[in-house]
Amino acid sequence: MKRAGSYNTKQREAVLRHMISSGGAHLTAAQISERLNAGGEPVGRTTVYRCLDRLAEEGRVRRFVTDGVSAACYQYVEAREDCHGHLHLKCEACGNLQHLECGALDEIYRHFYEEHAFELNVLKTVLYGKCGRCAKKENLNIGGDRI
Amino acid sequence: MKRAGSYNTKQREAVLRHMISSGGAHLTAAQISERLNAGGEPVGRTTVYRCLDRLAEEGRVRRFVTDGVSAACYQYVEAREDCHGHLHLKCEACGNLQHLECGALDEIYRHFYEEHAFELNVLKTVLYGKCGRCAKKENLNIGGDRI
DNA sequence: TTGCGTGCAAAGGTTTTGCATGGCA
DNA sequence: TGCCATGCAAAACCTTTGCACGCAA
Numbered sequence: 001m002k003r004a005g006s007y008n009t010k011q012r013e014a015v016l017r018h019m020i021s022s023g024g025a026h027l028t029a030a031q032i033s034e035r036l037n038a039g040g041e042p043v044g045r046t047t048v049y050r051c052l053d054r055l056a057e058e059g060r061v062r063r064f065v066t067d068g069v070s071a072a073c074y075q076y077v078e079a080r081e082d083c084h085g086h087l088h089l090k091c092e093a094c095g096n097l098q099h100l101e102c103g104a105l106d107e108i109y110r111h112f113y114e115e116h117a118f119e120l121n122v123l124k125t126v127l128y129g130k131c132g133r134c135a136k137k138e139n140l141n142i143g144g145d146r147i
Numbered sequence: 148m149k150r151a152g153s154y155n156t157k158q159r160e161a162v163l164r165h166m167i168s169s170g171g172a173h174l175t176a177a178q179i180s181e182r183l184n185a186g187g188e189p190v191g192r193t194t195v196y197r198c199l200d201r202l203a204e205e206g207r208v209r210r211f212v213t214d215g216v217s218a219a220c221y222q223y224v225e226a227r228e229d230c231h232g233h234l235h236l237k238c239e240a241c242g243n244l245q246h247l248e249c250g251a252l253d254e255i256y257r258h259f260y261e262e263h264a265f266e267l268n269v270l271k272t273v274l275y276g277k278c279g280r281c282a283k284k285e286n287l288n289i290g291g292d293r294i
Numbered sequence: 295t296t297g298c299g300t301g302c303a304a305a306g307g308t309t310t311t312g313c314a315t316g317g318c319a
Numbered sequence: 320t321g322c323c324a325t326g327c328a329a330a331a332c333c334t335t336t337g338c339a340c341g342c343a344a
Contacts, residue, residue: 007298007343029334044301049334068212068219069309071333089265098265104258111251117279118236118245128271132264154318154323176309191326196309216334218308 006054011043015051019061019076024086026073026097062123066090066097073097088126093134100127153201161188162198166208166223171244173211173220206270224270235273240281247274 014036019027029052033045043051052074055061065072087100112118161183166174180195190198199221202208211220234247259265 009299009343011300046302046335047300050299065212065215068210068215069332072215089259089263091265092268092271100263100265102262104262108255112236112274112276115249115251116236116247117282118274118276119282120274120276121239124239124275125273127259127265127267129259129265129267135264135266156318156324158325193310193327194325197324216307 010041011047012051012054014041014043015048016055016060019055019074022076024075024078024099026075028071028073030071032074064088064124064126066095066126070095087122089131090126090128091131091134092128093130096131097126098131157188158190158194159198159201161190162195163202163207166202166221169223171222173222175218175220177218179221209271209273211273234269236278237273237275238278238281239275240277243278244273245278 015032018032018036029045029048032052033043033048036043036048052061052063056063056074060077061074062077063072063074086102087105089098089100090096091098109120109122112120162179165179165183176192176195176199179199180190180192183190183195199208199210203210203221207224209222209224211222213220234252236245236247237243238245256267259267
């Protein structure tokens with residue numbers, strides 16, 4: 001599964017291990033680098049980018065972009081690829097990105113596929129809206145505009 | 148529908164007019180600025196960004212991010228009222244943007260709202276995937292990758 | 295030894311911000 | 320007149336690249 005002529009290095013292992021141990025968390029390259037540095041396994045930002053690039057190429061990690069301004073997020077992909085995984089919900093108010101893991105999603109997929117002949121790409125799709133906390137906050141005090 | 152205390156300027160009109168006349172094309176801020184300059188209606192890049200920000204806020208324009216490295220694209224959104232409660236499906240293969248009009252959507256909204264406390268923003272959300280035509284095509288001849 | 299990997303610094307690109315000027319109402 | 324808008328330059332930001340050095344095999 002390894003690219004021919006590639007070496008195993010501590011840094012590469014550290015990055016992969018950190019992705020795995022973070023579960024399905026969304027991490028930026030900078031976060032990964034910082035955490036590894038704090039954990040006593042320093043890996044430069046450049047190297048983190050390069051490792052993630054390769055991992056993404058191999059399909060072990062997926063890269064996604066929310067708004068294009070903040071940094072890209074990387075997420076570990078469970079070995080099982082054809083499990084539907086999950087959708088992502090991005091709150092436009094607080095910027096929080098939340099995983100949506102829900103049994104009803106299968107039904108939604110099926111609906112799009114059967115009724116609209118559309119194969120939803122879960123990896124790329126991000127749903128935008130407002131999370132419960134922010135919606136509540138906005139109802140309490142009107143005029144709290146945020147980016 | 149205008150923000151209170153906003154002025155109409157030539158630049159803002161020029162940007163909006165250009166978006167409208169470009170149909171549903173995907174344009175970057177730089178492209179818009181260049182074309183307007185070439186057309187004798189100079190609008191600075193900064194201003195283009197600010198106009199697009201506001202138009203996106205008003206829902207008249209949609210902002211797309213492809214990879215987070217190249218520039219974001221902006222696209223004019225038909226201002227029809229009957230487009231209000233519709234999701235958009237974007238085919239990653241042929242690029243076609245399809246309006247989704249379906250009674251089941253209400254149920255989906257309600258599901259997100261009640262089960263996940265998430266208010267879906269229909270204006271900004273685009274579902275990515277593959278339309279029926281392209282999925283069928285891909286099954287016939289393997290290896291037709293497109294961006 | 296060979297050649298890939300690493301990491302610093304710098305470059306490249308997009309988007310935002312500060313600030314003085316100009317224009318709408 | 321009072322704001323808001325504009326646009327230049329510069330900043331902020333993420334990501335990539337050049338290059339010398341280090342390390343895996």
